[in-house]
Amino acid sequence: MRNETDSRFFAAPRALPARAPARPRLDPRHLPFMVTLGLFGVMFGAGSVAFDGFFSLQVFLNLFIDNAFLLIAAVGMTFVIISGGIDLSVGSVTALTTMVLAHLVENRGWSPVLVIPLVLLMGATIGLIHGVVIQYFSLQPFIVTLAGMFLARGLCYLISVDSIAISHPFFTDISAIRYPLPFETSVSVNVVMALGVLLGAVYLAHSTRLGRTLYAIGGSEQSALLMGLPVARTKIFVYTFSGFCSALAGIAFTFYMLSGYGLHAQGMEMDAIAAVVVGGTLLTGGAGHVLGTLVGVLIYGTIQTLIMFEGSLSSWWTKIVIGLLLLVFCLLQKVLARAPARQGSTRAARQDTGQTHPVSSPIEQTAQVGG
Amino acid sequence: KDSIVLGFSQVGAESEWRTANTQSIKEAATQEGITLKFSDAQQKQENQIKAIRSFIAQRVNVIAFSPVVETGWEPVLREAKAARIPVILTDRAVSVKDESLWLSFLGSDFVEEGRRAAKWLVGYAPIQELAAKGEVNIVELQGTVGSAPAIDRKKGFEEVLKDQPKFKIIRSQTGDFTRAKGKEVMEAFLKAEGKKINVLYAHNDDMAIGAIQAIEEAGLKPGKDVIIVSIDAVKGAFEAMIAGKLNCTVECNPQLGPQLMRLVKDVVAGKQVPRRIVTQESVFPQESAAREFPNRKY
Amino acid sequence: MSAATKSPGASRASESLRALVRGRLFWPLVTLALLLSFNLAFNAHFFSITVRDGHLYGSLIDILNRAAPLMIVAMGLTLVIATHGIDISVGAVVAISGAVAATLIGGQLTPGGGSPEAAGHPMPLAIIAALGVAMALGMWNGALISFFGMQPIIATLILLVAGRGVAQLITGGQIITIYHTPYFFIGNGFLAGLPFSLFIVTAVLLLLLVLTRRTALGLFIEAVGLNPVAARFAGVRARAITFWAYAFCGLCAGIAGLIISSNVKSADGNNAGLLFELDAILAVVLGGTSLNGGRFTLVGSVLGALIIQTLTTTIYSVGVPPEVTLVVKAAVVFLVSILQSDRVRNRITSMGKLGEAL
Amino acid sequence: MMPTVPVLEMRGISKRFSGVQALQGVDFRLLPGEVHTVMGQNGAGKSTLIKILTGVHRPDSGRILLRGQEIKPRSPLEARKLGISTVYQEVNLCPNLSVAENICLGQDASETFAIRWKQMHQKAEALLADLNLQLDVTAPLSSYSIAVQQVCAIARALSTQAKILILDEPTSSLAEDEVKMLLSVMRKLRAQGMAILFVTHFLEQVFEISDRITVLRNGELVGEYPVQEVSRIELVTRMVGREVAGPGPGRGKSARVPAGTQAVVDEAPASAEGPFLSAEGLGRRGSVQDVGLEVRRGKALGMGGLLGSGRTELARLLFGIDRAEKGSIKIEGRAARISSPLEAIQHGIGFCPEDRKHEGIVGELSIRENILLALQAKRGIFRTLSRKRQDELAAGYIEALGIKTPSAEKPISQLSGGNQQKVLLARWLATEPRMLILDEPTRGIDVAAKHEIMGKVMELCDKGMAILFISSEIEEVLCYSDRIAVMRDRRKVSEIKSGEADESMVFKIIAGGQV
Numbered sequence A: 001m002r003n004e005t006d007s008r009f010f011a012a013p014r015a016l017p018a019r020a021p022a023r024p025r026l027d028p029r030h031l032p033f034m035v036t037l038g039l040f041g042v043m044f045g046a047g048s049v050a051f052d053g054f055f056s057l058q059v060f061l062n063l064f065i066d067n068a069f070l071l072i073a074a075v076g077m078t079f080v081i082i083s084g085g086i087d088l089s090v091g092s093v094t095a096l097t098t099m100v101l102a103h104l105v106e107n108r109g110w111s112p113v114l115v116i117p118l119v120l121l122m123g124a125t126i127g128l129i130h131g132v133v134i135q136y137f138s139l140q141p142f143i144v145t146l147a148g149m150f151l152a153r154g155l156c157y158l159i160s161v162d163s164i165a166i167s168h169p170f171f172t173d174i175s176a177i178r179y180p181l182p183f184e185t186s187v188s189v190n191v192v193m194a195l196g197v198l199l200g201a202v203y204l205a206h207s208t209r210l211g212r213t214l215y216a217i218g219g220s221e222q223s224a225l226l227m228g229l230p231v232a233r234t235k236i237f238v239y240t241f242s243g244f245c246s247a248l249a250g251i252a253f254t255f256y257m258l259s260g261y262g263l264h265a266q267g268m269e270m271d272a273i274a275a276v277v278v279g280g281t282l283l284t285g286g287a288g289h290v291l292g293t294l295v296g297v298l299i300y301g302t303i304q305t306l307i308m309f310e311g312s313l314s315s316w317w318t319k320i321v322i323g324l325l326l327l328v329f330c331l332l333q334k335v336l337a338r339a340p341a342r343q344g345s346t347r348a349a350r351q352d353t354g355q356t357h358p359v360s361s362p363i364e365q366t367a368q369v370g371g
Numbered sequence B: 001k002d003s004i005v006l007g008f009s010q011v012g013a014e015s016e017w018r019t020a021n022t023q024s025i026k027e028a029a030t031q032e033g034i035t036l037k038f039s040d041a042q043q044k045q046e047n048q049i050k051a052i053r054s055f056i057a058q059r060v061n062v063i064a065f066s067p068v069v070e071t072g073w074e075p076v077l078r079e080a081k082a083a084r085i086p087v088i089l090t091d092r093a094v095s096v097k098d099e100s101l102w103l104s105f106l107g108s109d110f111v112e113e114g115r116r117a118a119k120w121l122v123g124y125a126p127i128q129e130l131a132a133k134g135e136v137n138i139v140e141l142q143g144t145v146g147s148a149p150a151i152d153r154k155k156g157f158e159e160v161l162k163d164q165p166k167f168k169i170i171r172s173q174t175g176d177f178t179r180a181k182g183k184e185v186m187e188a189f190l191k192a193e194g195k196k197i198n199v200l201y202a203h204n205d206d207m208a209i210g211a212i213q214a215i216e217e218a219g220l221k222p223g224k225d226v227i228i229v230s231i232d233a234v235k236g237a238f239e240a241m242i243a244g245k246l247n248c249t250v251e252c253n254p255q256l257g258p259q260l261m262r263l264v265k266d267v268v269a270g271k272q273v274p275r276r277i278v279t280q281e282s283v284f285p286q287e288s289a290a291r292e293f294p295n296r297k298y
Numbered sequence C: 001m002s003a004a005t006k007s008p009g010a011s012r013a014s015e016s017l018r019a020l021v022r023g024r025l026f027w028p029l030v031t032l033a034l035l036l037s038f039n040l041a042f043n044a045h046f047f048s049i050t051v052r053d054g055h056l057y058g059s060l061i062d063i064l065n066r067a068a069p070l071m072i073v074a075m076g077l078t079l080v081i082a083t084h085g086i087d088i089s090v091g092a093v094v095a096i097s098g099a100v101a102a103t104l105i106g107g108q109l110t111p112g113g114g115s116p117e118a119a120g121h122p123m124p125l126a127i128i129a130a131l132g133v134a135m136a137l138g139m140w141n142g143a144l145i146s147f148f149g150m151q152p153i154i155a156t157l158i159l160l161v162a163g164r165g166v167a168q169l170i171t172g173g174q175i176i177t178i179y180h181t182p183y184f185f186i187g188n189g190f191l192a193g194l195p196f197s198l199f200i201v202t203a204v205l206l207l208l209l210v211l212t213r214r215t216a217l218g219l220f221i222e223a224v225g226l227n228p229v230a231a232r233f234a235g236v237r238a239r240a241i242t243f244w245a246y247a248f249c250g251l252c253a254g255i256a257g258l259i260i261s262s263n264v265k266s267a268d269g270n271n272a273g274l275l276f277e278l279d280a281i282l283a284v285v286l287g288g289t290s291l292n293g294g295r296f297t298l299v300g301s302v303l304g305a306l307i308i309q310t311l312t313t314t315i316y317s318v319g320v321p322p323e324v325t326l327v328v329k330a331a332v333v334f335l336v337s338i339l340q341s342d343r344v345r346n347r348i349t350s351m352g353k354l355g356e357a358l
Numbered sequence D: 001m002m003p004t005v006p007v008l009e010m011r012g013i014s015k016r017f018s019g020v021q022a023l024q025g026v027d028f029r030l031l032p033g034e035v036h037t038v039m040g041q042n043g044a045g046k047s048t049l050i051k052i053l054t055g056v057h058r059p060d061s062g063r064i065l066l067r068g069q070e071i072k073p074r075s076p077l078e079a080r081k082l083g084i085s086t087v088y089q090e091v092n093l094c095p096n097l098s099v100a101e102n103i104c105l106g107q108d109a110s111e112t113f114a115i116r117w118k119q120m121h122q123k124a125e126a127l128l129a130d131l132n133l134q135l136d137v138t139a140p141l142s143s144y145s146i147a148v149q150q151v152c153a154i155a156r157a158l159s160t161q162a163k164i165l166i167l168d169e170p171t172s173s174l175a176e177d178e179v180k181m182l183l184s185v186m187r188k189l190r191a192q193g194m195a196i197l198f199v200t201h202f203l204e205q206v207f208e209i210s211d212r213i214t215v216l217r218n219g220e221l222v223g224e225y226p227v228q229e230v231s232r233i234e235l236v237t238r239m240v241g242r243e244v245a246g247p248g249p250g251r252g253k254s255a256r257v258p259a260g261t262q263a264v265v266d267e268a269p270a271s272a273e274g275p276f277l278s279a280e281g282l283g284r285r286g287s288v289q290d291v292g293l294e295v296r297r298g299k300a301l302g303m304g305g306l307l308g309s310g311r312t313e314l315a316r317l318l319f320g321i322d323r324a325e326k327g328s329i330k331i332e333g334r335a336a337r338i339s340s341p342l343e344a345i346q347h348g349i350g351f352c353p354e355d356r357k358h359e360g361i362v363g364e365l366s367i368r369e370n371i372l373l374a375l376q377a378k379r380g381i382f383r384t385l386s387r388k389r390q391d392e393l394a395a396g397y398i399e400a401l402g403i404k405t406p407s408a409e410k411p412i413s414q415l416s417g418g419n420q421q422k423v424l425l426a427r428w429l430a431t432e433p434r435m436l437i438l439d440e441p442t443r444g445i446d447v448a449a450k451h452e453i454m455g456k457v458m459e460l461c462d463k464g465m466a467i468l469f470i471s472s473e474i475e476e477v478l479c480y481s482d483r484i485a486v487m488r489d490r491r492k493v494s495e496i497k498s499g500e501a502d503e504s505m506v507f508k509i510i511a512g513g514q515v
């Protein structure tokens, strides 16, 4: 119906005045991500200089091995946060998954082939319930998922307060698998699983309509609704996906620990949120990149590794140093990513880093039904 | 000659007991000239596993750790074994099928502590009198739900009382090992059960100390109207016993440092070490408090 | 069915009923009443209040006294949340404040001699120092958020982690027992038969009510929380407002820390205020303030804190086994929040309307 | 001449919001291949009618028929699937997404699993080119001014093959050129048989494009008229329900004031005292360059320019929202540093921004509080007004500006667009500024109210207030200002006395014909 050539009513479309002075080649919108990545490099480099044995491929790979489950959960969390919500149930659903797995496999003698799909379904269902309750009753995600967090943790204790060791060969075998890599290094099944989830999520978030709808909802739910985007469906999907990821993280956790325990993954939701946010995603929604979450998790892992290599910190200094490193990191991230935009204030900043900088972007009023 | 490097992964700093434990290990290491790589896991097993992995990467001589839970150590301990680093467990054991994954276990037995508390109670004269007249009503302040000491201390205590039909646990609730919660829960118990309560069994001294305050505020006399027995034997418990407000505390010794260092040295020297080393622990009834108090370090 | 078809009188009446039901405090009050009456079913003495040692004594008094720290922190947090922020470091600040006060007051019990009441430093100094530190920590949060533009959750997460460490550093990881009896008055004392902590709560509440409703502060906070850009364009000093909200929240956490440490006569750097932030946020939300900022209700947050404490006490006094506690808590939170949702409210109001029409 | 079977029919639509009867038994018919304009004063119910049609609101009673079939759209998504494409009154797009995404997202079924970015960008560029706009479609929408955003919203609506197109005040921030472009696109679509529901407050546009007009008043249907059968005066009378005077006392040539008297007034105070505000060489990287201007007491300085020419940015510099890097500002002859809106306000300046949704209203606050906000900020936290005084103030402005609302305690987000704009104006008038910067202040305000409101502003101007008046409507600028500064490419290119200029001359300068 539209014909490009003859529908031009005027000779040439008028261009808006050219933008301010030429900037470096780098797309400014990718700057925060690059800065984060760069800072990760610096941090890892600093560790290598400071500690013997730090600079090795295996130490780097250990970041993945030890944080695979966190990465999986954080990917789900990224989706939730981009849509402008939050999911506090991540850690407990992970724990519940380990518990159900262990209980059914060890105490009931069910086959893992049956149990694994079952727990994934369970995680997704918990997420689905969150999503439906949040959407249907228009409740705040914080409170709904907080209740979910209590519930999942509580269900763990109902199964057993004690931990259940897993000795089923299926699990022990998988947890023993190491895929060899050059220089006598290796990675575990979890790493492959986590990277698979990550890639899937990157595709989902950045190349599908669903993913972009997610960003639209995070930017302004009201607008997304008026734009005729499937808001309800997408929001429910987001929580379902997060529940699914949590369950998958639980499976990875089981491979990692070979046990089910109600106190597993305590506070993992905070770690996941922190990783997502450190990776450049805005808690207010609508901005961020799934790959940023990977970097966020790596940074989190590096901070921990640094402290373990340090090895002389007392318990309290450990906490203080974690806090300080996080602080330094976030401040640098802010300062560096902002440098080119400093010339412009509110509006210019909005223009340059609008996708990644919360402070200056206007906060949407969801209640506003415009006119 | 290079000094021995010991990698030690502590559970966290969640209680006074734990802090004292850490301190003892650190001091002993300095004294013995052992280089200590210390890592705090903030109550998370995954952090302990990460720490052990980083010890392996750093090629320490010996790895020691206080496991958060018994289960789930198999994979990482196998890595340690592959790297030929001996592993010592402190404070509590792990359950792994391959027993060769760890060398020695140094620590206390939580179930035994529970048993001792119960045994003392059953043998305590005023309680026997009570039991002779009727039932003995016990309220229990549990530790953090799911935590090993909470589970085991409950188990040991109940094990002994199983054969004592007159002893009844009428209320049991978690006080999270803290004074504040202990006090809060005890307040609620007192409101709900009133004077029926004869005995308080607390999984650690801190909760007992909190509960003592609640009992006093309710106008009852702790140590008389309500008999109190708890575990850990920290300094505060002795103060309470001296004041006559606590009846008995079962020791759970955190001073594992010297013993651990000796063990480490033996291991590095290639000596044969015992598989299980039980720490010296006793039961302190009220009468012994004043005598024992000056010896308490923590 | 539509309002237009009804007589004006009936519609006015239904409107006023709706106004009542839509009132912000109505549902928190209903929830609280339900919880309390549930208790009564289990324990006939639940509401009984007796006089003991010249002050009131009973479960209700316990709930009020226990809830005091939470109420205070919830009020501070309400301001922060109203600016569309969040402060998850309150628990750590609670621990630090208690630790500072306890170490300064100190005092040692020497068996057989000496005065256990001896204080290391004068008590007012200790209190001022503790509150000062707490407020400074709040200002630190505020500065990171409003001047450096850090995301509130990350800025306060830093303090959540590091602050706990600082508290442990101060106490050396031990529980510091306080022997200075006058200090116990803050959290244990009674004034006119009522717990002294309630007077602190009332004072904070009144102060805040005056500040936010008698001055323009409330308006500015709401404007900043709802639309910071528009607020700034209208001349509101959005950054300063945000900054002071966090500072005040820190101060509130400091006060709560004093009450808690005074109540248990000791400072526990490891555990004091652990996970306090979740309860505080929950209290604010149950009270009817949205996490998206804007309209806030201080009284609602106080009620929210009471709901949480009542629930906890109920669980203890009804004798729910510890393994089941969390499930019960989850169920209650689910129910309460669904009950408070607009959809259910509207359903209930329209039921009310129907009943009226009959 | 026209097929008589309507594509869309709304029968007896009623809608009540708490306290307001927004629509009462309204009938509406839309024929294929017609442009049907809905007119009415602010708050008459136009947007509500549209929102009911597209499933945003559910009607209390009434039926909607699409090609004779009853439909009950429950969400904009459903409406879109039924072939209804809508541009809502406020720009309802996502500021964080790129322009291309805002235009194309969700409009094309083939993109479900793999978005082809290149195609999407090309499509967006082409759609924008149709509307005479060329921009970086990968930049986030928020980096463009509200006018550009409005064009993007229109482009989005045009991006699918819809049978019905709804445009709710799409031209409110557009300049002449863009409007022309839009109207020609509409003509073309009409020729292709599309039915267009159009809402606007500009009478010229109504008469230029519409086939039929439906007039609403206070939520009730006044009538449906073929465009040939009503005159402008009649139309306005039907909308308002009484006769309305034309533009009030204007200033420029097109106003009714004789040019001679105007000139006298023009010179006298200027020589008596210096300008209220004068700026010299104002500039900022990425923003305006080297702008100098003087705003005098009792005078209105108009600003003309194309979309994106930098008028808004200049206003932001003057009001301290952005900080000028070069140049100086003097207020009453004394050098002034204005580094925040608050300082500007304390200097007696007010600024009514163009983007009312993001920069103007605080949606959930009441009308009273919105009016009060700037005044209270000026007075500081502790010098509050008594509640009685606040109520008086709010009631006074509601009365004076004709804000249609049942009570001053309604959240402002529940007001109709034009009424929100009036509240914003009231906010600034309440601060009793000595200089008022108005950036597109008449956006979305109905014809009758526009004259009244601008009349009030001019009254204040005559009493000594300085005005900086930015508008995309040249006619308006000419009418209400004493002098006109023209911006092009973020520079001031010319300043003329409005008495000496006419529309075509200003156009020429704006377009860059001559300086």
Ligand SMILES: Nc1ncnc2c1ncn2[C@@H]1O[C@H](COP(=O)(O)OP(=O)(O)OP(=O)(O)O)[C@@H](O)[C@H]1O
Residues within 6 Å of the ligand: A369, A371, D017, D018, D020, D021, D022, D040, D041, D042, D043, D044, D045, D046, D047, D048, D049, D089, D404, D405, D413, D414, D415, D416, D417, D418, D419, D444, D446
């Ligand atoms: N969500 C809402 N809640 C309450 N009242 C509303 C809501 N939306 C609109 N109204 C009221 O309905 C009436 C009609 O508003 P509507 O937006 O339809 O007017 P309009 O004709 O589009 O006006 P304008 O020309 O100013 O855009 C107004 O009085 C408005 O206050």
Ligand SMILES: Nc1ncnc2c1ncn2[C@@H]1O[C@H](COP(=O)(O)OP(=O)(O)OP(=O)(O)O)[C@@H](O)[C@H]1O
Residues within 6 Å of the ligand: A016, A017, A018, A019, A347, D135, D136, D143, D144, D145, D146, D147, D148, D173, D175, D305, D306, D307, D308, D309, D310, D311, D312, D313, D314, D354, D472, D487
């Ligand atoms: N090449 C460009 N790239 C991106 N943005 C541009 C470009 N040219 C202009 N703009 C936009 O134009 C704005 C500059 O003009 P300003 O908003 O001051 O225009 P204006 O004269 O008020 O016009 P209007 O409000 O009608 O758009 C900038 O904020 C920017 O968003």
Ligand SMILES: [Mg+2]
Residues within 6 Å of the ligand: A371, D046, D047, D048, D089, D168, D416, D417, D418
């Ligand atoms: Mg409208």
Ligand SMILES: [Mg+2]
Residues within 6 Å of the ligand: D145, D311, D312, D313, D354, D439
């Ligand atoms: Mg403009």
